[in-house]
Amino acid sequence: MQKLRVAIVGGGSISKVHIEAIKDSGLGEMVCIVENDPEKTEELSSEYSVPVIQNYKEILNREDIDVVHITTPHYNHYEIALDFIRHRKNLLIEKPLTLSIKEAETLVEESEKNDVCTAIVYQNRLNKTSAYLKKLLNEEKYGKILGVKGILAWCREPEYYLGSDWKGTIDKEGGGVLINQAIHTLDLMLWFGGNVKIVKGSVHKNRLTNEIEVEDTVEAFIIFENGAKGIFYATNNYSYDSSVELEVHCERGILNIKNNKLRLFSDDEEVLLAEENFTKNEFNKKCYGNSHETLIKGFYESVLGKTKNYIDIKEGIKALKVIEKIYNKEEKTW
Incomplete structure (x- = not known):
């Protein structure tokens, strides 16, 4: 081979x-x-x-x-x-x-x-839970999307920044929790919700006021082109790295990812739809997920076969557009 x-x-x-x-x-x-x-x-x-x-x-x-x-x-x-x-x-x-x-x-x-x-x-697009949720949305299994929610609450102590010559700096990191830790959460929200029509948000430095130049907290409100409402919140000020929560509210049910499980909430019932069996090795932090190998293998197959089994860098621009508007404190209508 x-x-x-x-x-x-x-x-x-x-x-x-x-x-x-x-x-x-x-x-x-x-x-x-x-x-x-x-x-x-x-x-x-x-x-x-x-x-x-x-x-x-x-x-x-x-x-x-x-x-x-x-x-x-x-x-x-x-x-x-x-x-x-x-x-x-x-x-x-x-x-x-x-x-x-x-x-x-x-x-x-x-x-x-x-x-x-x-x-x-x-x-994280290739996690079992994310991929299955996306499939259900593409099939409109539970009707139109009405809302998308993304929440990240992690912990980054001063040592995380002080031990680096680039983290916590505007010119080298480009920002804080938004462009670094929470960009995966934002990307999944945009992947699930589709194109953005309006975004309005703000960034804050609530805790490490002297140690870093960048924000440790961000919140945003999004309206997607399909009319769905989005809310996004991320902070590095929690007591530990809690599980990221992603939720899509549809006409006939709520699809929720948390603690590596995708659940459906519908008519007062809760159903487990998919679960990520996280396997941690000495290098792989839990926040990275399991899917680097899947992503890299798919990319290599594309290079060898000239297929398109990878996430094109065009997809990287979508989150950057939202991030730039939040950092610039602009309310943007596309």
């Missing part, structure tokens, strides 16, 4: 989830890792039997690399992705796609021009 030759750019914690998923996919083999932090370089060198390179520009022209995973801090996603796209490398990019809509649109244009596959890591 043909295997794709893979490089990972960025050696932080999420890269290890990618490395394990690459191994388990059966379709990829690691060629190298790019990481410029000396401490991380040493750790990666001892842990994985592949070369660790300090500058990604050294591998731009290598013909023995078919796919590149970008798992770096937010602020350099755009520059690195653009370089690899222009060198005709297929890319898998961790969220957020970029820090601006303009940058994201440039990546889409360049990907089409250079005929490469570029995907964003919205792995």
Whole structure:
């Protein structure tokens, strides 16, 4: 079986989830890792039997690399992705796609021009619960969508930010809980609810007033083109990382995802429709979900077969549009 030759750019914690998923996919083999932090370089060198390179520009022209995973801090996603796209490398990019809509649109244009596959890591779309809920909505099993709700209540202590040179900063992280922790929740809301007509929201720094430049709390009200109402709330100020809650209110029932279970509430009855059997390894935090391997394998199948079994980076622009309006405190009608 043909295997794709893979490089990972960025050696932080999420890269290890990618490395394990690459191994388990059966379709990829690691060629190298790019990481410029000396401490991380040493750790990666001892842990994985592949070369660790300090500058990604050294591998731009290598013909023995078919796919590149970008798992770096937010602020350099755009520059690195653009370089690899222009060198005709297929890319898998961790969220957020970029820090601006303009940058994201440039990546889409360049990907089409250079005929490469570029995907964003919205792995939670592939969770059993999310995928089944989406199927029910597509089939209009319970009638029209009337409302969509997304709630995230997690905990990030000062050490989370102070131990990093980019987290908690406007220029490098691009924002706080909205663009980092809650972007997956927002993406699922938009995936379930469809195109947005109006969004109005606000961000707040309620707790870590001196330690960070970015928000720790966000709330928003959304009206979708289909008339459904959306409410969205996220904070990093809770006592622990509680389960994200996603809910879709339909004409003939309420579909709710929480604690890795999809339930139907209808006529005073509660029915379990699907359940995610979360398997945690030493690298995979529960908030990541189970679906990195599914996403990566599907992307590799697409690259090998020129199919479209991946989440195109165009999908990454949808959440960015809502995020940008909330950060700019604009009430936007599309």
